[in-house]
Amino acid sequence: DVKVTQSSRYLVKRTGEKVFLECVQDMDHENMFWYRQDPGLGLRLIYFSYDVKMKEKGDIPEGYSVSREKKERFSLILESASTNQTSMYLCASSSLAGGPDTQYFGPGTRLTVL
């Protein structure tokens, strides 16, 4: 079974703090993704990565950055957290091999910015 883990289930931070969200997958997947989920808005893609050290902006990259130094690890960074970044953050991974693009998700991190 594919396993995607996220470093924290719940996180509370103050406005202006730098926040790191870590994601690790154990299936040697090439693709990794960061989404946020907000009520009524579904899952919105923040950033994704096709390979180590490669990253591409998704639909809502503003206020976020990412890092992928190793294939299994994809980090989301909030440089200066703001209250409008309070959300559920979901990491996912998928493989380029074998056809269609089924993504496998981690359990999510509920981030609250005060």
Add this chain to the structure above:
Amino acid sequence: DQQVKQNSPSLSVQEGRISILNCDYTNSMFDYFLWYKKYPAEGPTFLISISSIKDKNEDGRFTVFLNKSAKHLSLHIVPSQPGDSAVYFCAASAPSNTGKLIFGQGTTLQVKP
């Protein structure tokens, strides 16, 4: 521009009856569609998918129907069970998306005992 839309935010059905969740899309280049199920405080889990070369795919109690001409897909759950109560997301991908999925807003299904 919402390319994948789930116009019903919520649905309530009685246990044992059929649940039908709908999804519309606008991009004719989409060639693969997926449904995910999400419980509160958990990540989405893959449920069922369908390629654009098919119009139906079935897996146990779950069937997905695709109507390409209408750019519409639906998920049927028969019979519905209380454990099916969750948020359901449809998603789509295109050959040019290289792994990206476009998600709908989600529909919250409540199955009442």
